[in-house]
Amino acid sequence: MSTPSTTPASPDTRLDATTDDPQPPSFTAERHLAPKWARWGLPVVLAVAAVALPFVGIDSAQQFLLAYMAIIALLAISLHFLMGIAGLFSLGQAGFFGVGAYVGVVLMDKLGWDGAIALPLVAVAGALVGLLMAVATLRASDLYLALTTLAFGFVGENVVRNIDYLGGAQGLAGFDLYFFGLTLDDPLLIYWIGLGCLIVFMVMITSMRRSRLGRALMAGREGPIAARSIGVDTGRYRFLAFGLSGAFAAVAGSLYTAYAYVLDPSVFGLGLTTTVLTIAIVGGLRSMPGVLVAAVALTWFRSAVDGEAISEYVLLFYAALVVLTLLFLPQGIGGAMSTSFRRLANRKGRS
Amino acid sequence: MDKLLQLVVAGLVTGSIYGLIATGYAVLYTATGFVNFALGAQAMLGGYLAYVYFPAVPQWVRIVISLVVGAVVSVVSWNLLYKWAARRAMLAAVIMSFALAIVFEEIIRLSAGGLNVPAPSPFGRTVFQLGAVTISAHQLAVVVVSAVLFTGLVVMLGSKRGAAVRAMFADAETAEVLGIRTARLTTILFAVSGVFAAVAGILAAPLLTLSPYMGLNLALIGFVGAILGGLGRIGTAIAGSILLGLLEAFFAGYVSADFRTALVYAVFVLVLVIRPAGLLGRVAKVKV
Numbered sequence: 001m002s003t004p005s006t007t008p009a010s011p012d013t014r015l016d017a018t019t020d021d022p023q024p025p026s027f028t029a030e031r032h033l034a035p036k037w038a039r040w041g042l043p044v045v046l047a048v049a050a051v052a053l054p055f056v057g058i059d060s061a062q063q064f065l066l067a068y069m070a071i072i073a074l075l076a077i078s079l080h081f082l083m084g085i086a087g088l089f090s091l092g093q094a095g096f097f098g099v100g101a102y103v104g105v106v107l108m109d110k111l112g113w114d115g116a117i118a119l120p121l122v123a124v125a126g127a128l129v130g131l132l133m134a135v136a137t138l139r140a141s142d143l144y145l146a147l148t149t150l151a152f153g154f155v156g157e158n159v160v161r162n163i164d165y166l167g168g169a170q171g172l173a174g175f176d177l178y179f180f181g182l183t184l185d186d187p188l189l190i191y192w193i194g195l196g197c198l199i200v201f202m203v204m205i206t207s208m209r210r211s212r213l214g215r216a217l218m219a220g221r222e223g224p225i226a227a228r229s230i231g232v233d234t235g236r237y238r239f240l241a242f243g244l245s246g247a248f249a250a251v252a253g254s255l256y257t258a259y260a261y262v263l264d265p266s267v268f269g270l271g272l273t274t275t276v277l278t279i280a281i282v283g284g285l286r287s288m289p290g291v292l293v294a295a296v297a298l299t300w301f302r303s304a305v306d307g308e309a310i311s312e313y314v315l316l317f318y319a320a321l322v323v324l325t326l327l328f329l330p331q332g333i334g335g336a337m338s339t340s341f342r343r344l345a346n347r348k349g350r351s
Numbered sequence: 352m353d354k355l356l357q358l359v360v361a362g363l364v365t366g367s368i369y370g371l372i373a374t375g376y377a378v379l380y381t382a383t384g385f386v387n388f389a390l391g392a393q394a395m396l397g398g399y400l401a402y403v404y405f406p407a408v409p410q411w412v413r414i415v416i417s418l419v420v421g422a423v424v425s426v427v428s429w430n431l432l433y434k435w436a437a438r439r440a441m442l443a444a445v446i447m448s449f450a451l452a453i454v455f456e457e458i459i460r461l462s463a464g465g466l467n468v469p470a471p472s473p474f475g476r477t478v479f480q481l482g483a484v485t486i487s488a489h490q491l492a493v494v495v496v497s498a499v500l501f502t503g504l505v506v507m508l509g510s511k512r513g514a515a516v517r518a519m520f521a522d523a524e525t526a527e528v529l530g531i532r533t534a535r536l537t538t539i540l541f542a543v544s545g546v547f548a549a550v551a552g553i554l555a556a557p558l559l560t561l562s563p564y565m566g567l568n569l570a571l572i573g574f575v576g577a578i579l580g581g582l583g584r585i586g587t588a589i590a591g592s593i594l595l596g597l598l599e600a601f602f603a604g605y606v607s608a609d610f611r612t613a614l615v616y617a618v619f620v621l622v623l624v625i626r627p628a629g630l631l632g633r634v635a636k637v638k639v
Contacts, residue, residue: 089442089445089446091449132620135620136619136620136623136624137623139623139624139627140623140627142442143384143386143441143442143445144386144623144627146386146388146442146445146446146449147386147388147571147574147575148619148620148623150567150571151571151575151616151619151620152616154568154571154612154616155612155613155616155617157612158609158610158612158613159610159613161609162609162610270453270564270567274450274453277446277449277450281446312461313457313461315453315457316454316457316458316461318453319450319453319454319457320450320454322446322447322450323432323447323450323451323454326436326443326444326446326447326450327432327435327436327447330436330439330440330443
């Protein structure tokens with residue numbers, strides 16, 4: 001063991017490790033319970049339906065809601081990848097998001113570049129921040145991850161608040177953003193770009209899970225020491241996980257500025273971190289469908305109560321939900337569903 | 352030279368406050384391996400109880416209430432929430448404490464408003480002039496109170512009864528086998544960390560002005576201080592916090608007051624990269 005640490009013992013830092021869990025670790029338990037057509041057909045049908053959804057004839061408010069859902073879902077999936085697949089606990093998603101938002105505005109509005117060039121650059125910027133975060137957490141105990149990643153958001157906020165070029169504490173408003181020559185103020189365009197990124201990212205994660213790469217990531221999650229002993233360079237995979245997650249989260253942030261039309265230091269704030277954390281924990285960190293369902297449901301809930309008196313309590317509700325979920329449903333909705341589904345399938349198989 | 356001395360005073364004062372939070376981290380971490388994110392929010396809660404709520408009650412009563420509530424919140428949240436999550440995975444408990452910090456923050460924001468509240472110091476407005484250095488009664492009180500608490504804790508741990516705690520820090524399982532009631536000790540340590548956090552909140556409020564959002568900031572800075580010195584021992588955590596306070600004061604005084612937050616976290620990242628065990632900490636091998 002070469003990694004120095006202040007940890008007196010080595011506490012179990014895996015978020016959802018269960019001692020009484022009848023399931024073996026999930027990366028060995030990737031058994032197919034559903035028939036092949038359902039495994040491939042269902043996601044494709046859902047993706048096509050999601051792309052075609054705006055043609056059903058919805059009003060402008062619903063178009064904005066869809067765009068917002070796509071942005072939040074992209075951010076939530078980036079957290080799912082980092083926490084659920086690679087097992088790296090992050091409170092730094094708001095840091096990526098904010099960096100993406102500000103880099104996007106500088107490139108697209110201040111410099112007047114087209115989104116087709118700027119968005120990939122935003123992704124690169126997010127990936128660079130992710131790599132920096134990985135460096136900072138490489139030698140530290142996993143328990144420090146939370147505070148280390150959170151610190152990045154605080155630094156980002158502190159820096160942009162004091163730079164006049166970026167609007168300072170007041171922020172910036174009213175942008176002229178373009179994507180392939182089209183004005184990027186149409187919520188549907190934002191929705192489709194967000195959805196496109198989301199689908200690409202989800203396909204990447206799904207195919208990764210079955211590859212050498214994904215197995216290495218998950219081995220690092222299950223037991224970093226065991227993984228290193230069989231030759232998995234966990235540090236290298238940590239760079240990959242943070243970089244990829246940061247890239248997509250930054251793109252989400254950049255789309256958010258196009259959606260919100262204003263940008264101030266609050267994009268680095270705790271409200272966003274809490275929202276995404278709630279989605280990931282409630283949905284079930286390891287379950288992509290669970291995270292998606294939670295992203296759509298909680299975003300819809302938030303927009304439904306917007307303007308009502310209870311909207312003041314949303315953050316309180318979210319935080320309380322995280323506490324209760326961790327206490328009673330540590331694997332989230334997704335985990336609970338798949339456990340009962342497996343149990344059902346097992347019973348059927350036996351009888 | 353005068354400016355330097357003045358900055359040393361300012362750094363010592365803020366460093367002592369960070370140290371109170373850092374002590375809480377170190378005590379809990381060495382005893383249970385748990386990093387309690389909610390300590391900053393508990394400090395904020397302590398500040399609000401001492402200065403904002405129940406304005407009719409005399410202040411010393413409110414301060415006592417604040418200390419008692421600090422201990423109770425800490426103990427109850429461990430026994431009711433963190434302990435159960437920690438049995439499954441320590442990281443779940445850490446996330447839980449973060450969420451609980453948000454819960455506290457939101458409760459205070461909804462009941463007392465999200466604006467900054469001025470907090471008059473209970474030690475009055477007297478200002479002492481020591482040569483070229485001015486020090487307010489409150490600043491003096493911060494240093495004295497923290498020094499008393501730190502020494503008290505160190506003396507307690509060094510005493511014969513404190514040996515049980517030290518045994519638990521060294522190896523909780525063996526301590527339990529030897530008949531030390533670790534569960535009860537853990538509860539006591541949580542109470543101590545809660546009281547320290549409440550004291551930090553009460554002392555910090557007149558310097559920083561109260562707001563619901565001061566909690567996580569305090570939690571993070573206290574943690575950076577503890578890491579800077581070394582989280583594994585209480586003495587190093589306190590020393591690291593005071594060092595961080597001094598660094599911050601010098602940076603604010605000589606370089607830029609606006610970017611002090613960025614400096615704090617830059618120090619944090621550097622320490623994690625270069626010397627994760629802390630400047631004063633010993634590098635311990637991870638037990639496999």
